[in-house]
Amino acid sequence: MLLRHTLYYFTARGLPGLVNFAALAVFTRLLAPEEFGRYALVLAGVGLANVIFFQWLRLVLARFYQANRSCREQYLGGIFALFLSVAVPVTGAGLVLALAWPDPLWQGLLLLSVALLLTQAWFELNLSLAQASIEPVRYGKLSGTKAVVAITLGGSLAWLGLGATAPVVGLVAAHLISFLAFGWFAWRGVKPALPGSDTLKSQLGYGLPLTVTFALSWVVSGSDRLLIAWLLDERSVGVYAAGYDLAFQTLMLVLTIINTAAFPLAVKALERGGGPAAKRQLGENGQLIFVAAIAGGCGFVALAPQVVEIVIGTEFRSDALAIFPWVVFACAIAGIKAFHFDLAFQLGVASRWLVLTGAAAALSNLALNMLLIPGFGILGAAWATLAAFVISALLSAVLGLRVFDMPPLGPMIGRALVIGGFSGGVAWLAAGQFTSVWSGLVSGLLAGTVVGLAACWLLNVAGVRARLQQRFSG
Incomplete structure (x- = not known):
């Protein structure tokens, strides 16, 4: 089950990850280093605020959803109410900070940061819900839509010369569009209602x-x-x-x-x-x-x-x-x-x-x-x-x-070091045979992957050899 679910989520998160990989290539070519630096500072600040104010809700949802699946709507109603209880004062404080900031450039970026914080926190809560429900397809649709919209809109705005503002606007729109397309129906019938004091105490x-x-x-x-x-x-x-x-x-x-x-x-x-x-x-x-x-x-x-x-x-x-x-x-x-x-x-x-x-x-x-x-x-x-x-x-x-x-840690560390040494060494040797950058990358990636998978088979990582032998022999 672990390997099967990993393959599901490799598609669900891997493909959006490749899009995000492309986004880095796009933005480091369309933005100057100082503009990319401002964008990175926005992401860092929003990331900190997201962790402080909203991360605990995602963790509670992921940890206790299975235990409350028999009363799903009531449980999600409590999560929804807690999100709103945090989002309202955070929004007010963020707007005050942005409007009081002396630098006009950063004032605009801070206003966008408030919008990014709220949309990102809600989007990630929906990802946690899909994960806790063990729904990799919906997880992939949410992640994929967000990644594609972010690079398409953000890249277009960067090409038009909007600087650090461009990728931030792209992310805000991407979070909203992906939720409206694939997330909203998971909350049908859910009404916000704060959980009881005992439940809230255990969650906190x-x-x-x-x-x-x-x-x-x-x-x-x-x-x-x-x-x-x-x-x-x-x-x-x-x-x-x-x-x-x-x-x-x-x-x-x-x-x-x-x-x-x-x-x-x-x-x-x-x-x-x-x-x-x-x-x-x-x-x-x-x-x-x-x-x-x-x-x-x-x-x-x-x-x-x-x-x-x-x-x-x-x-x-x-x-x-x-x-x-x-x-x-x-x-x-x-x-x-x-x-x-x-x-x-x-x-x-x-x-x-x-x-x-x-x-x-x-x-x-x-x-x-x-x-x-x-x-x-x-x-x-x-x-x-x-x-x-x-x-x-x-x-x-x-x-x-x-x-x-x-x-025990010993078998995990030993197998990982053996596989890492062989696959990394082979990848380096294969890549060094080519002067072309793309040829070197592709050959090194393929050679290292093949050797790594073969080593995983020989060392029976996560029981892969035993499972496949059992499956094919049956």
Whole structure:
């Protein structure tokens, strides 16, 4: 079931991810580095506000939807009411901040940021509903429509010369259109009504510690852009964001696809079979996460020169390539932490411990950024990010064992390192046989993928060999 659902979500999230990949290529060619830097700062600020005010609702929906499926409309009515209760004051505060801002350019961007925050938060809540309902087709329709509209409209406006405003407007419209096309009917018959005090207390007890955790995670992944803008300039933010987003978002997309399919299965196993069943499911899930993170990271680094030249605009390339390997492995560590180690706290309903791991990462990241950016520029920010994720992952792994019975790490790490070494090495060798950038990328990607899949078969990752043998023998 895990592999089948992963394939479903690979289509549902992978195709929109390719469109977002193309969007990076479009915007780094149509926007100047300083304009792309302003756009990146908008996304960073909206991301922080989204995490602080709305992330907990998505987590509550994903964790407890299965347990409340017998009273679905009542449960969603509570989620809807809580969303409105948060959205109204947040909108008012955002408008006041935007209108009081002294810089006319940033005043307009802040007004758009308020609209982006609300539409993005509601859109992501609908994605969580589709995921919790185990509806990958609807998930894919929502994601795909949003991605296509965002690049089409945003790219057109950027071509017309609207600068940093263009991609923001494209995103706002994309969220609205995708919901109207494929999301609204999931809320038919749902009337907003705040949940009872006991229910609300349990939801807040689960969601708020995770909100603090994700806010602290944002400090690691997003505050570097604000610090670069403060310590350097907006142009440096633009070139850093281009390289960071290409490396981090592409690998994280693969890991998120796996987790999107895997997490509901772990929750379902826990609800129906208890801790032992959840541990078995986590063993399969974790093996897939480790292999994708480490092998994918090795392959991505091996093909970095080709990927950067194809995707990133000329003005961004040299700086993007310098930070690329560091960000790739930071992403691999971050994905393993978020999609494996942290699940101990979510399934064990002990999310308060995540605050400690997030605080350690955030504090170390801020300190290292302040220390390294003045001397090493954006490369120092990449080093700080990698170090912070390593610290938080180690802490999460150790503390998680006290909360939930997790599967052993040795087989996961061993298989992932073997597969990553072989697939990454073969990809690098194959790509080096060609002078053409496209030929090198395609040959390296194909060779690395074939070797990686063969290694997964031989090492029986997530039980793939046993399942296929059973299926074909039957």
